[in-house]
Amino acid sequence: MNSLVRRSAQQLSLWRTYCVKHNAPEAASPGRNAGRPNYEEFIAGHQRHAQCSIVVQSYAELYNYCSSFGSIMGAHHYCVRQDETLHYILLEYATSDEAATAIGAGVTNGELSGVPVRSPFLWFRAAGGGRRGPKLVANTAPALLSLDGTRQVDQGHLLGLLRGAADIEEQVQQLHEHTRLNELGIRMRFLAALQVQQAIAGMFPAAQAQPFGSSVNGFGRMGCDLDLILRFDSDMGAKSPLEAAVPSRLVYHTKENLSNGRSQTQRHMECFGDMLHLFLPGVCHVRRILQARVPIIKYHHEHLDLEVDLSMSNL
Template sequence: MSVLLQTGKLYLLRKPFSKSCSKYIFHRKKSDVPRKFISFDEIVAQRRAEARQSLVVQVNSESSFNELHGYCSKYATINDIHHYKNSAGEHFMLIEFSSEENLNNVLQSCSSHKKEIDVMGVQSPFLWFRATSVKEKYAQNVTHLAVKDGSLSVNEDVLFEELMNCSSVSEQIQMLYDRTVLNDIGVRLRYMVARQLETVFSSLYANIKVQPFGSSVNGFGKMGCDLDLVLTNTLTDDLTSQKNRLVYQEKKSEGGRSPWQRHMELVGALLELRVPGATRVQKILNARVPIVKYSHDLADVDCDLCCNNTSGVYMSELLWQLGALDARVRPLAGAVRRWARAAALTNAHPGRWLTNFPLTLLVLFFLQQPASGPVLPPLRRLVELAGKEDTRVAEENLNCTFLRDLNKLPTESYSQNTDDLQTLLFKFFEFYSQFEFQDKAISINEGRPVRKPNSLPLYVVNPLEPALNVSRNVSYEECERLRLEVRNAAWHLESCLDGHKSDDWGILGLIEQKASRGLKKLLRVGNSHRLVSMKDLFNDNDELEPSAQGIRSKLEKFKKTEKLTEASDVTRGDKKSEMKFKNSQSAREVYRIRRNKLI
């Protein structure tokens, strides 16, 4: 979503958003001062404008493109048509028209609802294309689908094969990011869902606005990520002007529960009754921030809707800006999040483990360290440079002021090292393998470790609410497991320095599920392989934290042990040594894999 001008060349950091960014570049006047960065507000405005002039139409298949294009072309000019399928296998076309006026012309041609079905009519940007027995003839169509199967996730086997064929670990990390990042149609659909809610709720609330936030817009989202939405109806100066004598009558909120709880209860009922595509509505009204969870079957996305939680939007803006400052930030964060999921450090369900948000803050904090030149500035630097136009105040008078125009940020504040992605990933694991979690807290506000205010095992400061710990749910066991896993990951990456490509070469050994990776490695090396405890590798008598030199010496010691074991087996002439398992289930799994010759 960002455009970065470096050494006279134009780099598009986010390929899926290059087209939208190009629109802004082309629409600017020649007399405008050249800028390196496009602001978050400009990106949001562009995406909302796209949604206001777009429709989502359910069709029979992708072959309906020519007929749908010909039909809609009678009423309006079409920019692009994007095709996708939901998880039920139904086909949809996202049509972007040249203007909002063009879209209104198309909507005026829409027919009413089915008479044979008992429904209450509703207008929304989600339609369906009715079949007809009379075939119309349309002019020869010279355009083609902009995207086919746009929401299709990459096949894991294909992805692993591509990663295996990469020439370096840095190339692997970049490819993993490019193949899994939330693409253009994924972002478009999320803004279409927001636009649908605005259309349905506009008659109930003045100046209604529904805005996506979180991973869908902060640049760190992946294909299939959930959609976080915030509903606001902030009254503008025009609506609250003291000069106007005529004032709207209003309904006061009464009752024992919070007004926002009652509003979200109403919103949940409207989603069930009035919003096409909304299913499995669940109201969570007693939480600190009341939300309504639901699934949108037409857009094939799970949604969390809250009310007036604008701090989430500003947090998304901050993460987006930090990710836009350097092209290495988002691929590195994507690799770390994928590694954490494979190592079971994160979980899709809430609990005592890490979530993606504090894990992303861990990556940003590491990139702020001055050891070899900071890649990112601390948040306090952005606050210091903020002007009056950057002032933002969220709910409960929460100050969310920081520099919005990154072009005002001095170039010496960021990208001050030239390490490639492979080096950064290894240094990330090495940094946290030696981090003093028991005494220090992680704060991207300061860009350096700060003293923990309490005895919680992991303390990650909330950037916009420094008094809060975003990892307060993490248990002691999970924090210790994080320390162990970063050591194991550093050991694995250093083992790739010899250039030998095995089945778990590079990040393949980090992003593959831990259980399957261990079993495959056990079978690949043969029965003579000894299982070595990671505790034995890293805990020496000197009780020192492992350094890069220590990891390298332990790796060489482990390789010598392997060679001695293999030599002893050859001397004994053992062709088949008996393998022992802790349980019969593992033995059966090994036998099945061998029988099917999968490995």
């Protein structure tokens, strides 16, 4: 990165640190934050968006076809290769049930080897092939909400903006506005988390794959990796107010592990790494770094053009 961009990035980091440390108005003004969700609301909201979303290659006939499964609230376009030959559309339905219906209507491709996996990542084949689909409806596809939503800003363009700024404060603002993680980037990260969570939901119904770090704290930049933590400490018991008032007396049996906590975590992570490598669509280049202070699994998601670090502890 050019030295001017690097210096501006350092200034931005120092400015944010100062605001947090000193509770400066720029960081903590009630007026500035009015109406903004807190951390728990932000996480819950984007988890709902992910549960209502699917990712499909193609668009022209796609909208009318997918509209037969429910109301499409938004469509976001992005590319994952520099040559722009691989295009994806993130479709968001009004409800998670509608998204589940669309996913459930998917079929497997008998021409390909491998174990079929049900997931929100699909591709749209030409009409006339395989099983007959639902009757198309005469809808007009809306304009795509985000073009090139995952692409980082061109460095030459960014340098021109910074050189044209009146002072360092404007440079910091310009740098932040043009490099921060956009809404589509956040949605894609929560979809990656949902894919992992759904993959293990059959055996671990209370497990949660939660993004943390720069992807959700507002400091994320376009192209940053995703930090995920697998949590198994949620209550699998009460599902209704009545059940909450009277806790269940039925408790799941759990297989006892005689190894120490760290060794147990490493073995669990190794198993999850095998699952990611062998079965999850889009996951490639899986690397297990189990001897680190915090054991992690690193992988690349080719459908999202995203680097992911998965752990079972963020300490």
